[in-house]
Amino acid sequence: MSSNTTFNITPSTTPASAADREQKLQAIQFGRVFTDHMAVVKYSNGTWHDPEVKAYGPLSLDPSASVLHYGQAIFEGFKAYRQPDNSISLFRPEQNAERFNRSAHRLAMPSIPKELFIGAADALVKIDQAWVPGGSGESLYLRPFMIATDPFLGVRPSNEYLFLLIASPAGEYFPQGLKPVSVWASKEYVRAAPGGTGEAKCAGNYAASLLAQAEATQHGCDQVIWLDAIEREYIEEMGGMNLFFVYRKEGKPVIVTPQLTGTLLPGITRSTLLQLAADEGYAAEERRLSLTEVREAIASGEISEVFACGTAAVITPVGLIKGRGFEVTINSNENGPVALALRDALLGIQRGTAADTHGWLHKVALA
Numbered sequence: 001m002s003s004n005t006t007f008n009i010t011p012s013t014t015p016a017s018a019a020d021r022e023q024k025l026q027a028i029q030f031g032r033v034f035t036d037h038m039a040v041v042k043y044s045n046g047t048w049h050d051p052e053v054k055a056y057g058p059l060s061l062d063p064s065a066s067v068l069h070y071g072q073a074i075f076e077g078f079k080a081y082r083q084p085d086n087s088i089s090l091f092r093p094e095q096n097a098e099r100f101n102r103s104a105h106r107l108a109m110p111s112i113p114k115e116l117f118i119g120a121a122d123a124l125v126k127i128d129q130a131w132v133p134g135g136s137g138e139s140l141y142l143r144p145f146m147i148a149t150d151p152f153l154g155v156r157p158s159n160e161y162l163f164l165l166i167a168s169p170a171g172e173y174f175p176q177g178l179k180p181v182s183v184w185a186s187k188e189y190v191r192a193a194p195g196g197t198g199e200a201k202c203a204g205n206y207a208a209s210l211l212a213q214a215e216a217t218q219h220g221c222d223q224v225i226w227l228d229a230i231e232r233e234y235i236e237e238m239g240g241m242n243l244f245f246v247y248r249k250e251g252k253p254v255i256v257t258p259q260l261t262g263t264l265l266p267g268i269t270r271s272t273l274l275q276l277a278a279d280e281g282y283a284a285e286e287r288r289l290s291l292t293e294v295r296e297a298i299a300s301g302e303i304s305e306v307f308a309c310g311t312a313a314v315i316t317p318v319g320l321i322k323g324r325g326f327e328v329t330i331n332s333n334e335n336g337p338v339a340l341a342l343r344d345a346l347l348g349i350q351r352g353t354a355a356d357t358h359g360w361l362h363k364v365a366l367a
């Protein structure tokens with residue numbers, strides 16, 4: 001059945017005043033402040049219907065709604081960037097739409113047409129365009145998600161769903177300047193196992209990660225590194241970000257990232273950086289990487305940099321890896337040149353100060 005993809009717009013009757021909005025954009029509190037509107041699309045009887053943009057506000061859910069019991073919930077994250085000519089562009093939103101539908105498939109949820117997924121972002125950014133900050137490192141973070149709403153306690157896929165899109169202004173991720181993080185390699189907990197939901201951006205993966213994150217904090221680390229579930233040896237990811245290791249071979253950087261085995265989340269920043277690395281003339285490899293290999297290569301100086309990447313922070317250098325009985329410092333706990341070069345290249349494209357040669361920007365029609 002084809003879906004209606006025109007969003008019905010009902011403007012908020014209580015939007016933030018210009019002064020209130022400006023004040024919130026001066027001291028951005030990521031993830032706490034939301035724009036005036038949200039997009040909602042309903043799913044029932046096998047079809048998506050009634051796409052609308054309306055005032056941001058609480059949902060009304062039946063207490064038996066299946067998402068509250070069995071966790072059919074998936075999400076995405078991407079950003080709208082203010083461009084030098086004051087227009088606004090989304091970065092690779094079709095990639096998020098495709099991944100959202102792969103996540104939906106894994107959680108036995110319906111896929112949503114790309115036109116609705118991107119159309120929701122276009123409509124929300126258009127009506128809330130004054131909320132897109134234009135300062136250095138700033139953006140509007142877009143959070144699409146889907147939840148199962150059947151009022152039924154039986155264990156089976158829901159028949160009814162809600163797709164929602166909310167937006168939160170995002171400031172400079174490192175207001176004190178970019179600085180390496182420390183990571184704890186957890187052998188106690190795993191994020192994902194073969195055949196599980198590691199490739200899907202589902203809420204439950206995050207619920208299961210919180211205790212490991214707390215363990216990392218207890219060891220004085222900022223983030224957790226996930227190892228494979230079977231051998232607890234192969235490096236997969238860092239928290240909610242993908243990882244890159246920079247080797248030096250004959251003086252030239254070779255960028256290595258853990259290969260996608262089905263238990264890693266296939267990051268869009270990850271795939272973007274693989275392309276940008278090729279553009280910069282760096283060799284790149286996707287392969288399995290053991291913690292032992294990495295520890296030895298850091299100790300010998302063969303690995304000169306480690307960094308993590310994701311939509312929220314773009315690129316975060318890693319300065320220290322710790323685990324039971326070991327600790328290795330990378331690049332004297334300083335930001336490395338390859339991480340900085342790739343970060344500048346990516347931010348330049350996102351902010352429209354560098355040529356978008358791969359056609360990654362999606363311009364939002366604001367008029």
Ligand SMILES: *Cc1c(COP(=O)(O)O)cnc(C)c1O
Nearest residue numbers: 240241242265267268269310311
């Ligand atoms: C979202 C996410 C990433 C990063 O994906 P991007 O598309 O680059 O933002 C990496 N790992 C996990 C576990 C994630 O949830």
